[in-house]
Amino acid sequence: MARIVAGVGCSHIPSIGAAADNNKEQDPYYKPLFDGYAPARQWIKGVAPDVVILVYNDHASAFSVELINTFVLGVGDQFKPHDEGYGPRKVPDVQGHGELASHILESLILDEFDMALANEMTVDHGLTVPLTVMFDKPDAWPCKVIPLCVNVIKYPQPTGNRCFNLGRALRKAVESYPEDLKVAVFGTGGMGHQLQGERAGLINQEFDQNFLDHLLDKPEELTKLTHVDYLRDAGSEGIELIMWLMMRGAMQSPKAAYRFYHVPMSNTAAGLVCYEETA
Amino acid sequence: MGKDYDDIPGTYVFDTLRCKQGFQLNKFCKSLDQAGNRDKFRDDPGAYLDQYPMEAEQRRMVEKRDWLGMLQVGGNIYYTFKLAIFDGLTMQHVGGLMSDMSVDDFRAMMLDGGRKLEGNRSKKDNEAGS
Numbered sequence: 001m002a003r004i005v006a007g008v009g010c011s012h013i014p015s016i017g018a019a020a021d022n023n024k025e026q027d028p029y030y031k032p033l034f035d036g037y038a039p040a041r042q043w044i045k046g047v048a049p050d051v052v053i054l055v056y057n058d059h060a061s062a063f064s065v066e067l068i069n070t071f072v073l074g075v076g077d078q079f080k081p082h083d084e085g086y087g088p089r090k091v092p093d094v095q096g097h098g099e100l101a102s103h104i105l106e107s108l109i110l111d112e113f114d115m116a117l118a119n120e121m122t123v124d125h126g127l128t129v130p131l132t133v134m135f136d137k138p139d140a141w142p143c144k145v146i147p148l149c150v151n152v153i154k155y156p157q158p159t160g161n162r163c164f165n166l167g168r169a170l171r172k173a174v175e176s177y178p179e180d181l182k183v184a185v186f187g188t189g190g191m192g193h194q195l196q197g198e199r200a201g202l203i204n205q206e207f208d209q210n211f212l213d214h215l216l217d218k219p220e221e222l223t224k225l226t227h228v229d230y231l232r233d234a235g236s237e238g239i240e241l242i243m244w245l246m247m248r249g250a251m252q253s254p255k256a257a258y259r260f261y262h263v264p265m266s267n268t269a270a271g272l273v274c275y276e277e278t279a
Numbered sequence: 280m281g282k283d284y285d286d287i288p289g290t291y292v293f294d295t296l297r298c299k300q301g302f303q304l305n306k307f308c309k310s311l312d313q314a315g316n317r318d319k320f321r322d323d324p325g326a327y328l329d330q331y332p333m334e335a336e337q338r339r340m341v342e343k344r345d346w347l348g349m350l351q352v353g354g355n356i357y358y359t360f361k362l363a364i365f366d367g368l369t370m371q372h373v374g375g376l377m378s379d380m381s382v383d384d385f386r387a388m389m390l391d392g393g394r395k396l397e398g399n400r401s402k403k404d405n406e407a408g409s
Contacts, residue, residue, distance in 0.1 A: 085317075153355060199289030200289075
């Protein structure tokens with residue numbers, strides 16, 4: 001039986017990827033961040049997941065304004081990095097797990113989570129930066145990756161509660177897959193930030209730290225946050241944190257292995273949590 | 280119809296009506312993530328923009344590179360940022376331009392922990408406090 005063994009919450013700020021791609025990890029601006037990532041990279045080697053279900057959002061890359069889906073699951077066997085304006089990131093192609101993803105897709109829809117399906121799509125920094133954060137710069141990513149893309153750009157985004165419950169359904173889907181596989185779920189994005197408008201640059205460390213405190217032990221409290229709570233207090237792009245709730249929903253009895261928080265990275269607060277499943 | 284999020288200062292929530300209004304503007308911006316399109320736009324910006332029948336005001340905001348103005352007429356930051364990348368700008372340049380700060384001041388503000396929530400949380404609270 002496949003099992004969810006670990007969860008990761010991880011910011012996916014594009015400048016982290018750019019810093020790694022340009023070997024700037026030791027620059028004074030980036031060093032504290034990459035130093036903070038070192039224990040998580042060590043930890044994930046021990047976890048050694050066979051598959052990562054990576055919950056992220058597309059930033060007007062594979063998807064555009066013609067068609068906006070709330071949840072998309074990538075069932076393809078391979079996903080290439082998207083050209084976000086600078087040429088595609090020179091990171092390995094992402095190898096999917098089409099068979100497990102197909103099983104998850106069917107399980108979720110039968111569980112009344114109506115996912116859209118992508119046989120082919122490119123993946124942007126939302127997906128590739130967390131892989132860089134956790135796995136550094138390998139010639140090939142050390143595991144298969146199933147992309148689960150959430151609309152967090154266009155209002156209304158799915159509620160945090162919906163994401164949390166989808167996470168629970170994800171767990172059920174994984175546990176009903178017969179092959180022995182170790183699965184990790186990454187919830188990415190955030191933490192607090194606002195890129196747009198006169199309020200650009202907003203960071204609310206109190207909100208972020210409270211979110212990190214509650215995510216482990218009292219996620220139900222966080223599922224009550226409304227859209228306007230996120231938009232107002234975490235910044236308009238801080239609503240990406242609903243994707244961390246999906247990861248948390250997929251974990252039953254997590255134990256925190258690591259927590260790291262750093263301000264600023266570009267215009268954003270960077271957070272990282274690593275959870276181990278004890279159930 | 281007023282929305283609860285309209286009370287948040289300096290924030291343009293990309294809701295369904297804004298998404299609808301900004302369709303051609305955002306579609307134009309999105310097209311710039313293909314190298315061939317970037318070349319075409321560089322060669323003849325006017326002809327390139329003609330392919331996207333946007334409102335005159337939207338086109339004016341694009342031509343002026345009014346980053347805040349684009350949001351006010353339906354642009355979304357992830358889309359308009361593709362135009363900023365085309366221009367060689369970073370998100371910190373754009374952040375500064377939208378909030379009337381130099382990029383150096385914007386960077387310094389971020390290094391200092393970012394823009395504070397206090398005074399930026401609610402239009403209503405700001406009015407009541409003034």
